[in-house]
Amino acid sequence: MLSFSALLRALPGNIAQGMIWGIMALGLYITYKILNFSDLTVDGSFSTGAAVTVMLIIAGCPAIVAVLIAFVAGCLAGLVTGFLHTVLKIAPILSGILTQIALYSINLHILGNKANQAINVNDYSLLLTLRNTKMAILVALIFAAVLIAILYWFFGTELGSAIRATGNNSQMAKAQGINIDKMKVIALSLSNGIVALSGGLLAQYQGFADVSVGRGAIVIGLAAIIIGSVIFEGKNKKEINFSILLGSAVIGGIIYYISIGIVLWLKLPTNDMKLFTAILVAVFLSVPNLSLGKKKEDKANAGN
Amino acid sequence: MLEIKNISKTFNPNSVNENKALKNVSLKLEDGDFVTVIGGNGAGKSTLLNAIAGTWLVDSGSIILDGEDVTRLAEFKRAKLLGRVFQDPMMGTAAKLQIQENLALANRRGQKRGLGWHISPEEIESFKETLRMLDLGLEDRMTAKVGLLSGGQRQALTLLMATLKQPKLLLLDEHTAALDPKTARKVLDLTVELVEKNHLTTFMVTHNMKDALNIGNRLIMMNEGSIILDVSGKEKEKLTINDLLELFNKTGELNDSMILS
Numbered sequence: 001m002l003s004f005s006a007l008l009r010a011l012p013g014n015i016a017q018g019m020i021w022g023i024m025a026l027g028l029y030i031t032y033k034i035l036n037f038s039d040l041t042v043d044g045s046f047s048t049g050a051a052v053t054v055m056l057i058i059a060g061c062p063a064i065v066a067v068l069i070a071f072v073a074g075c076l077a078g079l080v081t082g083f084l085h086t087v088l089k090i091a092p093i094l095s096g097i098l099t100q101i102a103l104y105s106i107n108l109h110i111l112g113n114k115a116n117q118a119i120n121v122n123d124y125s126l127l128l129t130l131r132n133t134k135m136a137i138l139v140a141l142i143f144a145a146v147l148i149a150i151l152y153w154f155f156g157t158e159l160g161s162a163i164r165a166t167g168n169n170s171q172m173a174k175a176q177g178i179n180i181d182k183m184k185v186i187a188l189s190l191s192n193g194i195v196a197l198s199g200g201l202l203a204q205y206q207g208f209a210d211v212s213v214g215r216g217a218i219v220i221g222l223a224a225i226i227i228g229s230v231i232f233e234g235k236n237k238k239e240i241n242f243s244i245l246l247g248s249a250v251i252g253g254i255i256y257y258i259s260i261g262i263v264l265w266l267k268l269p270t271n272d273m274k275l276f277t278a279i280l281v282a283v284f285l286s287v288p289n290l291s292l293g294k295k296k297e298d299k300a301n302a303g304n
Numbered sequence: 305m306l307e308i309k310n311i312s313k314t315f316n317p318n319s320v321n322e323n324k325a326l327k328n329v330s331l332k333l334e335d336g337d338f339v340t341v342i343g344g345n346g347a348g349k350s351t352l353l354n355a356i357a358g359t360w361l362v363d364s365g366s367i368i369l370d371g372e373d374v375t376r377l378a379e380f381k382r383a384k385l386l387g388r389v390f391q392d393p394m395m396g397t398a399a400k401l402q403i404q405e406n407l408a409l410a411n412r413r414g415q416k417r418g419l420g421w422h423i424s425p426e427e428i429e430s431f432k433e434t435l436r437m438l439d440l441g442l443e444d445r446m447t448a449k450v451g452l453l454s455g456g457q458r459q460a461l462t463l464l465m466a467t468l469k470q471p472k473l474l475l476l477d478e479h480t481a482a483l484d485p486k487t488a489r490k491v492l493d494l495t496v497e498l499v500e501k502n503h504l505t506t507f508m509v510t511h512n513m514k515d516a517l518n519i520g521n522r523l524i525m526m527n528e529g530s531i532i533l534d535v536s537g538k539e540k541e542k543l544t545i546n547d548l549l550e551l552f553n554k555t556g557e558l559n560d561s562m563i564l565s
Contacts, residue, residue, distance in 0.1 A: 154419075158412060161401075161422035165409055168398040175357075175396065176465075177383035177414040239449070 007265045012133035014261040015254050018224075019140035020202045022253025024217060025224035026147055027074075027194030029249050032225060034155070035167040035187040037085075040096030042195045042221060044103030045077040046214030049196025050203035051110040054117050057204075063127045067200040074196025075189040077103060082185030107211050118208040126204040136205055143201065144250045147194060152243045154190075163187050195221075219277055220256065226284040228252025256280075305505045306333040306473055311355055311365030325351040326362070327529040333473070337536075338499060338506045338520035342513060344552065347526040349509040353477050356507065358382040370472040384414020387466030387504070389459065389479040396462030399451030403442060403461065406450055407431045410465035434464060438494070456487035460494055467498045474499065476508040480515075492519070513548050527555045 024046060031039040049070040056066035077099055084095035111117050121129040128136040154160045165173040166183040173180050195217070203209040228248030233240060263276060313326040326348050333339060343349045355362050356369070358379035366375045374382050390396050397406050408423040408431075428446065435443040438460050442453075450458060459479060466474060476495065480488035496519060499506050510516050516523055523540050525533035525548070533551060535543060 156422055157419045158417035158422050159419060161405060161409060162417045164401060164405075165398045168400045169395070171390070171395050172398050173409075174380045175383055175386075175388045176409045176412070177380050178409075178417070179380050239447070 002265065002267075007261065010261050010265065011258070012137060013130060014257040016128070016130070016133050016136040016140055016205065017202070018254035018257030019137060019144060019250060020198055020205060020253075021217075021220050021257065022224055022250030023140065023144050023147060023201065024195050024198035025221040025228075025249040025253050026144070026151065026246055027191045027198065028218065028221035029225055029246060030151070030187050030191040030194070032222065033245075034164055035184060035191075037092050037167070037184065037188070038096070039078075039081060039188060039191060040093060040218055041077055041081045041099045041103075041188070041192055042096075043214045043217045044100035044107070045074045045192040045196045046199040046202075046217040047107045047209070047211055048073050048077055048103055048110065048214075049199025050209035050213050051107045051117075051199075051211070052196070053200030054119050054203050054209035055110055055112070057119050057124050057126070058117065063125060063204060067127065067197055067204075070200035071193040071197040074199075075193035077196065078188035078190070078192030079185060081192070082181075082188040085188075086181035086184055104211065111209060111211060115212075116208050116210040119204070121207060126207075128201060128205050129207065130205055140201065143197075144247075148243055148246045148250075151246055155242060159186070216274055216277070219274075219281055220253075223256045223277060223281045223284070224253035225249045226252065226281060227255050230284055230287065231255075305335045305337070305370060306331070306356065306507075307368040308332070308352075308356070309366045309368075311362045311367065313351060313355060313360075313362050325529050326355060328365070329529070329531060330365075331524070331531065331534075333505055333507070336503055336505055337522055338504075339508065339522040339524055339536075340516035340520045341507065341509045341524045341526065342511070342516045342548070343526035344555075346528075348529040349526050350477055351529070352526065353475055353507060353509050356473070357386060357388060357475055385472040387469075387471030387474045389462045389466050389474075389476050391478040391481050393455035393459040393462070393482055396465065397450045397458050400449060402447045403435070403450055403453075404428060404431055404446040406461065407434075407465060407468065410468045413469050413471075434468070438464065454487075456483050456491060459483060459487075459491050463491065463494055463498060467502055467504065470502055471504065474504045474506040474508075476506065476510075478509050478511055481511055495519075513545050517543060517545065517548070525551060 024042070028042055031037045052070040052073045053066045056069060057063055081095045081099040084090045084098055085092055090098070108115070119126065121131055128139040130136065155164060162173065162178045163183045163186060165176065166178060166180045170180050173183070199214060202213065228251055229245070231252070232244060232248040260273065263273070264270065308329060308331040310328045310330055311326055312328055315323040315325055329352060341349045341352070354360065356367060358374065358377060361376060366373060368374070369382070369385050372385070374385070388396070398409070404423060408427055411427060432443045432446065435446070440457055440460060442457065442461070450461065453461065480491050483491060492515060498504070506520070508520065521540065522536035523533070523543065524531055532555065
């Protein structure tokens with residue numbers, strides 16, 4: 001028997017979780033959309049962020065500082081992927097996978113050689129917790145808003161503009177004297193820093209860090225970005241403000257988690273959740289390719 | 305301005321696909337030279353241009369640009385000295401960025417890019433003026449994405465970007481070859497106009513013998529990785545298409561697009 005009120009009761013939790021994953025999507029947006037680099041590091045760096053945050057809080061570090069240090073740890077993970085790709089000339093996807101695999105061991109070390117570590121909200125002062133979903137939504141909203149503002153500013157600077165050029169047309173970027181390797185490393189670091197930060201938020205929300213919490217993060221992040229862009233860009237070819245595009249990724253994350261909530265409410269087997277996500281993302285990814293009237297855009301974006 | 309000494313480049317060395325693309329090429333360009341470069345397919349024209357641009361490093365020899373030895377310098381570092389326009393109109397501009405963003409990027413060629421805003425109000429005004437010169441109406445579409453422009457418009461914009469910050473050397477790699485004849489003519493006229501206005505030293509690779517003869521003060525013909533003809537001034541003015549065809553026939557490297565041009 002399905003009760004509608006149960007669905008509504010679960011809604012705030014879904015929104016809070018969706019926003020946290022939406023923040024993760026902001027990080028992924030930098031590599032996937034701006035740098036045009038499919039970065040699989042994120043599955044590892046998300047867990048790193050969760051692990052670093054939890055261990056620091058257990059060690060007595062204030063939660064906000066722990067999250068910021070998690071950001072730095074994520075940046076380092078991105079740096080490694082950037083090094084593998086730009087200095088050692090390893091293909092983008094493989095560079096990300098290598099870092100991700102390496103991070104699995106590193107994350108276990110961070111967690112004190114345990115698969116998970118708990119932080120009880122009764123014992124520690126956390127930024128957000130699932131015990132208070134309204135507060136959690138507010139905190140996640142503040143983080144999302146601040147990050148969107150920072151990214152909006154950053155990608156409007158000379159440096160940010162050079163990163164956008166690198167992702168769009170690296171040959172053009174080189175001809176304008178842009179060090180594209182440096183731009184890639186900066187973008188990968190920033191991206192994974194944000195991903196780790198969101199991992200730190202999720203760990204606090206859930207009250208524990210798990211070594212595999214980031215498994216499939218890239219697919220969830222992609223789902224958020226794609227759902228957001230389908231809703232906000234759609235067939236509308238008019239120029240959309242960059243901050244709205246970023247915001248749409250966060251909203252995409254919320255919509256994704258609400259739909260997950262509905263799936264759970266319908267009592268569909270949760271074991272099939274990843275399958276459901278993969279199908280959802282595949283459908284959203286293919287829609288723009290299959291719809292008619294696409295040829296013009298292909299031409300316009302050539303040379304990317 | 306440019307001094308190339310004995311450069312060589314072999315692609316896929318020691319394999320069945322070995323290709324000696326440049327063989328001991330030497331070339332000196334004076335300040336203000338406008339040299340057109342012709343030759344059959346695989347003659348080494350674009351290879352020579354790419355060697356100057358730093359697409360890859362040469363195997364031997366040296367390249368001195370504006371007094372600086374750039375032989376081992378990475379492509380993006382040489383960019384401070386060079387303006388470039390590619391054969392593919394999509395190559396020289398970033399499609400997802402606005403017209404004015406592309407221009408702002410070009411206006412910072414070779415400079416350190418920091419955390420200042422990517423464009424200043426003064427730049428927007430001056431870009432508008434510069435774009436007006438093109439007479440394509442782009443000055444009213446400054447915030448439009450470059451991807452919305454036609455190939456000819458994009459190539460004109462690339463030219464503008466290449467010359468926006470006075471380059472020591474302008475490299476043009478068959479930059480009109482992918483355009484329809486009318487647009488190609490327009491872009492070529494614009495090229496000559498910009499080169500004259502800014503007194504640029506120019507290295508233009510072309511397939512079109514007529515253009516090669518009509519434009520510039522110097523002509524180079526390449527064949528099998530070597531320069532086989534280098535004429536300038538009066539000598540070049542006297543040169544005719546028939547002379548060139550004869551030379552091509554001798555080398556047996558004539559190709560269809562050259563006959564048809």
